[in-house]
Amino acid sequence: MRGVIMHAPGDVRVEQREKPSIIEPSDAIIRLSATCICGSDLWPYRGIEHADHAPMGHEYVGVVEQIGADVKTVAVGDFVVGSFVASDNSCEICQAGYQSRCIHNVMMGGIGTQAEYARIPLADGTLVATPGQPDEDLIPSLLAASDVLGTGWFAAVAAEAGPGKTIAVVGDGAVGLSAILAAQQLGAERIIAFSRHPERQALAREFGATDIVEERGAEGAARIKEMTGGYGAHGVVEAVGTQESMWQAINSARPGGYVGYVGVGHGVELNGLELFFTGIHLHGGPAPVRRFLPELIQLIWDRKIDPGKVFDLTLPLEEAAEGYQAMDERRATKVLLTL
Numbered sequence: 434m435r436g437v438i439m440h441a442p443g444d445v446r447v448e449q450r451e452k453p454s455i456i457e458p459s460d461a462i463i464r465l466s467a468t469c470i471c472g473s474d475l476w477p478y479r480g481i482e483h484a485d486h487a488p489m490g491h492e493y494v495g496v497v498e499q500i501g502a503d504v505k506t507v508a509v510g511d512f513v514v515g516s517f518v519a520s521d522n523s524c525e526i527c528q529a530g531y532q533s534r535c536i537h538n539v540m541m542g543g544i545g546t547q548a549e550y551a552r553i554p555l556a557d558g559t560l561v562a563t564p565g566q567p568d569e570d571l572i573p574s575l576l577a578a579s580d581v582l583g584t585g586w587f588a589a590v591a592a593e594a595g596p597g598k599t600i601a602v603v604g605d606g607a608v609g610l611s612a613i614l615a616a617q618q619l620g621a622e623r624i625i626a627f628s629r630h631p632e633r634q635a636l637a638r639e640f641g642a643t644d645i646v647e648e649r650g651a652e653g654a655a656r657i658k659e660m661t662g663g664y665g666a667h668g669v670v671e672a673v674g675t676q677e678s679m680w681q682a683i684n685s686a687r688p689g690g691y692v693g694y695v696g697v698g699h700g701v702e703l704n705g706l707e708l709f710f711t712g713i714h715l716h717g718g719p720a721p722v723r724r725f726l727p728e729l730i731q732l733i734w735d736r737k738i739d740p741g742k743v744f745d746l747t748l749p750l751e752e753a754a755e756g757y758q759a760m761d762e763r764r765a766t767k768v769l770l771t772l
């Protein structure tokens with residue numbers, strides 16, 4: 434089969450890979466219908482994380498081709514969506530809704546779903562079948578549910594978005610934009626998007642942002658305080674993962690407020706004394722996308738949300754290298770790869 438391999442930072446190739454087969458009786462093999470490139474794939478691409486002949490990709494939708502002897506909840510031929518972390522969905526951590534930290538979790542990035550086929554461990558716990566075979570135009574949105582939508586949704590929930598609340602969103606990438614959509618669906622009264630990019634501002638507004646702030650860092654946080662009577666936002670989503678973005682989020686929240694942080698932290702250090710006096714709740718980490726998948730799939734199926742709009746470039750899998758470059762150069766927010 435064909436699949437993406439990152440030989441070294443900046444060196445992405447589509448190559449012949451061995452087609453996966455069932456290893457554990459709880460595995461399923463899926464034939465991918467579409468896959469995509471994640472903002473977090475740029476960390477190794479830019480040399481900030483290690484990359485040495487690594488299979489790439491952790492987002493996926495597709496059709497079940499084969500199941501192991503123990504698989505009961507999905508069948509051959511089902512169209513399925515899964516999270517970027519495989520989970521048993523039965524341990525105490527999963528039952529509490531934190532499937533991405535399942536005691537048996539398997540990171541799908543190690544398997545590499547930017548490929549024609551993928552082995553899905555713990556298939557019963559990981560995969561959710563759609564109500565039927567989706568129309569072609571629903572596939573981008575279902576794929577978004579696999580990571581960015583689910584992550585943005587968790588961030589909005591962690592930021593306690595809801596009726597009467599003011600929610601600020603740091604990060605105008607696919608996750609930040611999805612968090613805006615989530616905050617809107619969860620009933621937030623006011624949604625403030627930090628963004629300097631006209632196209633992203635437009636999509637932010639379409640997804641439900643009521644205000645746009647172009648300032649960043651301490652200045653950005655000061656703007657939120659000004660806009661909220663000096664209090665700060667009730668909840669803030671952090672969807673970048675840098676020192677500046679993390680403090681921008683923390684300082685935009687009011688005392689007693691909530692920060693839902695889902696940007697993968699790189700070089701983020703929190704000074705204990707400064708954090709102490711903020712008096713905020715911090716809740717985040719790798720999003721338990723699996724918790725939200727049934728609800729998100731239904732909203733997409735019923736055409737109530739259209740998160741697939743975050744994809745602004747579509748390329749065939751064979752042109753994955755161009756997709757990485759486009760995202761690295763910020764010519765694209767998120768790239769969908771067709772198969």
Ligand SMILES: [Zn+2]
Nearest residue numbers: 522524527535
């Ligand atoms: Zn578990």
